[in-house]
Amino acid sequence: MYTEEEIKKAAKDIVGAEKIVALTGAGISTESGIPDFRGTDGLWTKYDPDDFTYSKFLQDPAKYWKMSLELGELLLSLEPKPNLAHLALARLEELGKLRCVITQNVDGLHQVAGNTEVIEFHGNLRRVVCIACGERFPHDLAMEKASNGELPPRCDKCKGILKPDAVLFEEPIPRYALDRSLEEARNCDLMIVVGTSAVVYPAAELPRIAKERDGYHASFFGLYQPRRVMDYKKGAKVIEINAEPTPLTGIVSDYLIEGKAGEILPKILKEVERLLGF
Ligand SMILES: [Zn+2]
Numbered sequence: 001m002y003t004e005e006e007i008k009k010a011a012k013d014i015v016g017a018e019k020i021v022a023l024t025g026a027g028i029s030t031e032s033g034i035p036d037f038r039g040t041d042g043l044w045t046k047y048d049p050d051d052f053t054y055s056k057f058l059q060d061p062a063k064y065w066k067m068s069l070e071l072g073e074l075l076l077s078l079e080p081k082p083n084l085a086h087l088a089l090a091r092l093e094e095l096g097k098l099r100c101v102i103t104q105n106v107d108g109l110h111q112v113a114g115n116t117e118v119i120e121f122h123g124n125l126r127r128v129v130c131i132a133c134g135e136r137f138p139h140d141l142a143m144e145k146a147s148n149g150e151l152p153p154r155c156d157k158c159k160g161i162l163k164p165d166a167v168l169f170e171e172p173i174p175r176y177a178l179d180r181s182l183e184e185a186r187n188c189d190l191m192i193v194v195g196t197s198a199v200v201y202p203a204a205e206l207p208r209i210a211k212e213r214d215g216y217h218a219s220f221f222g223l224y225q226p227r228r229v230m231d232y233k234k235g236a237k238v239i240e241i242n243a244e245p246t247p248l249t250g251i252v253s254d255y256l257i258e259g260k261a262g263e264i265l266p267k268i269l270k271e272v273e274r275l276l277g278f
Pocket residue numbers: 130131132133134135155156157158159160
């Protein structure tokens with residue numbers, strides 16, 4: 001469990017840093033009632049992840065959208081809202097104390113909370129994209145078309161097939177998201193890791209890249225070429241806010257604040273505001 005000293009220490013680090021980025025994962029959204037897809041009650045106990053691969057989508061987009069209608073009803077019935085952790089990150093951006101959020105989540109809750117700089121590794125389920133022309137539309141529009149029997153739903157501009165703008169299994173992560181997150185990780189002086197064990201590539205690499213800063217001559221396509229030996233002292237500070245220790249703890253992160261992000265982040269924010277004179 002976290003201590004008040006840790007909260008104060010994190011707030012001081014935030015006030016003292018200039019280029020702060022947050023890396024977030026499923027743990028920040030479970031507190032908004034979004035199920036962890038892989039948990040014991042997760043969606044993958046009801047649906048087969050193999051049906052949600054990119055190649056299956058391309059083979060039979062109509063089937064995908066039929067499943068999506070059922071799933072969509074399930075997800076919409078949860079009406080997820082941003083929680084206090086999302087809101088605290090939005091306020092940090094407002095205060096000039098957060099350059100961007102890099103997220104592995106597809107729920108779009110950081111934007112709903114008010115963050116404007118959000119890099120989404122896995123896309124966003126609130127949008128759909130035309131696979132022919134690349135135009136993006138709100139997800140509701142595609143669901144409306146699908147529920148009116150338009151299967152698969154098609155683009156208003158070019159009649160191309162619409163696909164959720166979330167990255168499906170086996171689908172490559174968008175290059176702009178990789179490039180920009182790498183750039184942010186290399187240039188930040190403080191990274192706040194929230195609700196992720198950061199074991200899955202590419203999120204797993206980012207705290208290490210931040211920590212070592214310019215130690216990597218990096219390309220996100222698998223060719224990491226260390227220019228010199230790791231020197232963690234020269235890199236960014238990495239603060240972890242997680243429910244339990246992770247593979248980063250004690251190795252890459254400077255310290256772990258253990259507990260619920262929805263409790264810890266608002267406390268840190270309050271202390272940051274106090275230090276900044278609000
Ligand atoms: Zn189109």
